[in-house]
Amino acid sequence: MDKLKHIGLIVGMAFVFFIFALLIIYVEDPFLDSKVTTGANILMDEWRQLFRYWAVFGISTAVLAALIWYAWGQWTVNLNDWTKANKKRIVWLLFLLLPCCAFLMGWLLTPPIQEGAIFVTAFYLANNLAVYLLATVFFSPSSFKYTPWGAVTLRRGW
């Protein structure tokens, strides 16, 4: 049971990653194509490829952070009483630094553009935070399932 449960939760995290990868490729990228003006020195196609690269890098980092959080919570802490888990929120927030760093990397290394930069920033930030949040809210180990922000509301009664 334990094995299947772990696999199920980890597959769930992968599912969140997959959904956001689809979102990046089929929604955000075409949307930016209609909003962004690149200016000189780079083709729009090359810029979009870089955006996709850094966006996927960002959500990969976010899901990796969620996986590390899962592994830490499940196999390192060995906490039996979930009511004590809230003290570990600081750790959850520390893991949140990883997607934040990935956001900064993407934001700094994506070539500058003339117009539409606000959307790019918003997408990078939203993708990374949402993947980490959704992956940890829905798929945290049992003892820490209420630790992520919003989990109490979303997982109330379960």
Add this chain to the structure above:
Amino acid sequence: MEPASVPSVMAKAARKACSVSPFVQSAAAQATAPFAKEEGGRKPAKHDESLTVSLQSLRYPERFYAVSNSYLAFMRIITKHISSTFRVHEIRALTALTLFCLLTGMGFSSCASKRLPPPAEPERRFSPVSEALKVDLFFDATLSMQGFVRTPENSYYQRMIPLLERGVIEGWRGGEASFYEFGDDIAPLPGRDYLDAARPTFYSNSKYNKKTFIERVIDRAQLDHLTIIITDLFQDNADVNQLSEKLKQKFIVNNLAVGVMAVRSQYLGVVYDVGAENYSFGYTSKEKPETGRPFYLLAFGSHANIAHYFATLGNSGLNAFPEKHVLILSSFLTSEPSPFTSTKLKIADKLSEISSSNVFARNYSGEQVKAFKITKGQAKAKFSTDWAYQPLPDGLDHSSELTPIIQGWKGEDTGARELFPSENLQALKALTITAKLLPENAPYDRLQVAGDINVVNFPSAGLYFYRILLRPARYSLPHWVAVWNMGEGEIEKWHLHPADFDGSKTYNLENFLGTLQGAVLNTTPPEVSEIYCYIRVDK
């Protein structure tokens, strides 16, 4: 409703499978094994005792049936597990998110715009130097030419004669040279007879030495050969007009070039048919090379072959001649098409450059296209770029200012797979091109192009397509032509004072070359560049 416990579900699946075959029993039992432990070491179901059935005893159809049922049972278990792990609203939320992504993605994908066909191949292409070539060389055998071979020393004219065949042999692996003499008539010079052109007797044949009928040579010239005429080019006004017209009809309209190599050589003799009154003047060149009398190699053929022949002659020894000029009149100013596609933009304001594959319905391998995208809400946009420009040597002299000739089309959706380019005058108002060559004076080495786009002038959103021809605003003959030209006014003075006659000039040279240049510019106007802009506009 309380979700069913996973172990009990798996046990049910196992019991169902039990009624099918012992193999399925085994599979279901294995599937329930991990859960049995979780349920506090509950006793395994009693049917587990009958799991010692040999798989070998199963026949193939039965085994297939058993495996299918086992798989279905397993999938049911997984589904139940998910439904027991997550609450209904969580599953709904994730499903909704997935569906949103897929549907929006499909929506965007289906919005892929139709595209235009790529530009047609250029009508005129600079043909390279031929692999093998037949060269026909015609010597002017009139009396005026005799003075080039009567000098005490070996004149430049005489030194040039053996180089003519050498130039053909060295210039083309399969080069064949044929020699002729012409004047009143044309006759072949078999074998090495052409070397007689270096002796005065060659010009004494009264059958050929009266009148220079270059037009007869032109009539006889073959378009796939390189034709060379060696002459002093003394033509009256009527001759010039007739000759220019013939050259235009025979060579220029067929996209061929006319080359002129002008050389000043030592001279001792009489110059006949000078001016409208056909005066004759005795002339002896001095030691200074600029006092030499000009003779010309007129060449008719492809630009590349003419340039190659002149270059080979130059390397064979003609470059050592002090007074020598070359001019090639053709519809080409450069041999290479502009590398517009691969050139980086210097300025791109309020627009993005996109790969041309985004606007072409078919493959295109040329380098003359740039594609742009202008997003919604822009009023003006602009771009500028420049690239290395390599003019052909000895071509037409022209200004650095260029005149753009622009044609504009809009891609119209006619229901076909690709957009139909429909000429659009309104679209022409949206694009202004300015172009010039750098530096300000020749030799030019860069071409600068800038475009101003007034988005408001586009009739509607869509894909637009522009063909831009960049032609020099002004042309001129090289400076040496005016210096080497003999004016009508001077001839009357020399008639009164024959000792002052300046034989270092050619009567009607400027008129002849000017008329030829005009014929080239009117018939096949040369271009510095031909480029295409595709602009996708969101409005």
